[in-house]
Amino acid sequence: MIPSLNEVETIASRATRGAGRPWGLAEEAARAARWLARHGLPWERLADLLADDGIVAPVLEPGRLRPAGDGRLCPLRSGALVAEGGTGLLPLRLERVAVPLLLLPFAADLAHRAGRRIALAWPAAQFTCEPGGAVARAAGPVGQHDGSVDGVEIREAARSEAVLLPPTAPRRAPDPAALATLQQLARRTYVPATERSRREGAGAGLLDSD
Amino acid sequence: MRPPAQAMRLARLGAAHQTRLSFLRALLRQLRREGWRFARPLWRIDAEGYGTAVYEARGPQRTCSLVCFSHRLDPGKRTDRVIAEAWDATFALYDGVPDEAALARLAANVPRQEAGRYEATELVLLRANRSVRLFDAVVAALAAGRQPEVAELEAVGYLMRTTAVYGNGKFGLADRDRIAGRPEFANAYRAELLSVWLARSFTVDLAEHLAAVRDPAGAVPLAPALRRRLGVGNSTGLGMAPYLVKHPSLLHRWVAARETALARVRALPRAGSAKKDGFHAALARARRGVATWRTDDALQAERIVALADDLGRLAVAAPALLDGARPWDALYRHAEATLTLEGQEMTVGLLIEPHGALVDDLADTMQADEEAELAIDGTVACGAFAAAAAASHGWTAGFDFARPEAQARFWYVSEEKLEPRLGERAAEPGAELEQPLATARDIAALIRALGAAPAEEPLALFLLRHPEHRHAARRVAVAQRHPYGEIRDNLIGAAVRPIDLLRFKLACFGATRFDPRSDRWVRIALFQGAPFPAELAGEADEGWIWGPAAAA
Secondary structure, three states: OOOOHHHHHHHHHHHHHHOOOOHHHHHHHHHHHHHHHHOOOOHHHHHHHHHOOOEOOEEEEOOEEEEOOOOEEOHHHHHHHHHHOOHHHOOEEEOOEEOHHHHHHHHHHHHHHHOOOEEEEEOOEEEEEOOOOOEEEEOOOOOOOOOEEOOEEEEEOOOOOOEEOOOOOOOOOOOHHHHHHHHHHHHOOEEOOOHHHHHHOOOOOOOOOO | OOOHHHHOOHHHHOOOOOOOOOHHHHHHHHHHHOOOEEEEEEEEEOOOOOEEEEEEEEOOOOEEEEEEEEOOOOHHHOOOOOOOOOOOEEEEEEOOOOOHHHHHHHHHHHHHHHHOOOOOOEEEEEEEEEOHHHHHHHHHHHHOOOOOOHHHHHHHOEEEEEEEEEOOOHHHOOOHHHHOOOOOOOOOOHHHHHHHHHHHHHHHHHHHHHHHHHOOOOOOOOOHHHHHOOEEEEEEOHHHHHHHHHOHHHHHHHHHHHHHHHHHHHOOOOOOHHHHHHHHHHHHHHHHHHHOOOOOOHHHHHHHHHHHHHHHHHHHHHHHHHHOOOHHHHHHHHHHHHOOHHHHHHHHHHHHOOOHHHHHHHHHHOOOOHHHHOOOOOOOEHHHHHHHHHHHHHHHHHOOOOOHHHHOEEEEEEOOOOOEEEEEOOOOOOHHHOOOOOHHHHHHHHHHHHHOOOOOOEHHHHHHHOHHHHHHHHHHHHHHHOOOOOOOOOOOOOOOOHHHHHHHHHHHHOOEEEEEEEOOEEEEEEOOOOOOHHHHOOOOOOHHHOOOOOOO
C-alpha cells in the first residue's frame, strides 16, 4: 500500500492515540509523519517509538534535556519543545532519544519560525534546516533506523556542504511490518459497532426508499 | 463586523444559507470567466443504463475528466449510509484525459469506492444513488413523449443524490498539495463541486438515454427549463460533522469572508437604484424558493413557515429602509431585531447579493495553509497565555461539566467503515476512545491548569510537563489569530444538534433545500436551478440559486 500524505497523517495520528498518547501528541505525530513522508523519509519508524515501553518523562536542565530516570526521551514531546521553545533554548543536547529521525520535522519548524539555520546531529547523521524550508543531509544513511541515540545535538549552524532532501518526494511504500504495527495501533481508536450504534449513531437510514 | 460571540453560536451556524461567496457559486463564476468548455467524449452505456461515460472540462491550462460508472443495484441494498457497499453510480474526477489503461484501472476500483485504491491522478471520488421516486417517473414521461410535471420535479429536486464525496488523499487520491497551486482548484472544494456539477449532467443524460431506449421514435429530451429544476441531491450524516472542529483556521476563513462581505455592504452610505432592484429581485426569487422548500421534519417545517413570514415582512419594510442613509446597515439591523435566525441569515445573503463587485474577491480568501497556521508559540508566558485564553475562550466557564447533561454525548469513530458516530456516554461503550471534539470541556480544563502554573513560566515548559493539554492549547493559540475558528457551544452536551454543523458547512458549499431526516442527517440539493455546462457562457445572472424566476 502506497499511502497519500493525508493517509500518512491519519494513520500516524490514530496509531499514536491508540498507543495511549494524548490527542495533542497524536496531532504532532501526524504533522511530523507527513513532513517526513513529503521529504521521502521513513515516517513509519514512528512504529518503533510507539512500541517502546521505556519512554519516560523529560527533564529540562540548562542546555540539556534528559529522560527522568532510566529510559528514553520521546522525540515528539522533545521535538515540540524544540520547535516552540525558541532559539533561546539552544544549543540543546538530548540524551537517550528514541527514533531521533522524528526530531527532524520539529528542527525544520524551528528554523522556519526563527528565521535561522538549525543543525540537528547525532553520531550517525547530520541535518541542516534552512529557514526557507530546505533541509540538507550530510552523513548517515537514513534508510536504516536509529532506534535510540544518546547525544542528539540541536544548535544554530553555520552553512554546511550537504545534499538537499527533495522538498516533495514521490509517494513510497512504507516498510510493511512497521505499517502493520501502526494500523493495528490505529484500530484501537475505533469503537466496535453495536446494533444500537449502527442504528442511531450516525444518521441516515439503513434502507433507502426515497 | 459581527463579533464571534454572535456569529459562532451553533444555532446561528445551523441557520446558515448560501451567499454569493458559497463555493459552488464562486466555482461557476470562475469557470464562466475563464471560458471553460465541456464535452462528453465517451458514452458507453448499454440498453439497461449500465456502463461507462466520460465528461471533460477543458480550462485554459488543463483538462480534467469525470469518469462515470452506472451499475445494476439491488433495491434492497440502496442506502445512503457510509457503510453501503454498492451504488447506482460511481465516479472519479481524473486529472487529465484518461486512456484505456486508466479507464480499466478506474473500472476495477471506482465501483468499489472506499474498498478500491487510487493514485494521484484521481482527484475526487464520489458515488450517487437514484431518487427512486423521481428517476423512473422522469424516464417514463420522456419515453411517452411528454415532459414530467414541474411539481413532481420540485418535490424531489434531483434525479440522483451523492452519499459521499472524497478528496485530499483519501484512499490514495491526490493530496491537496497536488492541486492547491492551480487557480481552478486553489480554493475550497472546487474540485469536489466541479465533480458534482458534471455528475449532474450524467444524471440527466442517463434518464434521457433510458427513455430513448424505451421508445426510440417517441421519446423526447427533458425541456431546458425543467432540466434546470434538477440539481444533485446530497445526503449527509455525521461524517461531515467533525470537520469544522478539526479545521479551525478554515472555519475562520469561511466565516470571516462572509462577515467581511456583510460589513462592507453595511458600510455603504447610500443604495443606488440598480442595487435596490437587485436586492428586490433576489428577495422575490427567495420567497418563491422558500415556498417550494419541502421537508417532513417538523422542526424545520416550522422554521420554513416562519422564514416565509419573515421574508414577507422584510419585503414590506425594505423600500423605506433602503431609501435612507446607510441603507443596508439599517436593513440588517431591522432583520436582527425582528426576524428569526433563519430570516436573519438569509437576509445576510440577500444584502450581499447585488454587491458582487464589492465582495466577490473574498471568495478567494476561503482557503488556508493549515500547516502554517496551527503553530503554538511556546515562548509566551503562561500568565499571558492564560489571559489570551480567557479572552478567546472565557465562555467555556459557563458550562458545569460536573453535571451529566454537560457531557451526555461523545464523538467516536466506529470500526464499521470508520464512520464517525455520536454516542450516549452513560449508555454506550467507547467513551474512553472519544475524539477530541469536547472543545469547551478540554479548554476549560486547560484554563484551570494554567491558573496553577507559574505566571512567568514559558508555555513550552508547561506543555512539556502537561502533554495532555497540548491539543486544547493549540486551539487557544489558533484562536488568537482566527477569532471565528471556534464554535462557541458545548459539542458534547445533551442538547447538541450535529445537524447544525452539517448545515453550516453545506451552506458554505452553496447547498439549498435543507431537508433534515434526524438531528444528525440532512438531505440537500446542490446546483438546483444552475445552468448546465453548455448554458454557462450565456448566463451572467446568478439569481437562479434563490428560487424560480417569476412564473411564466
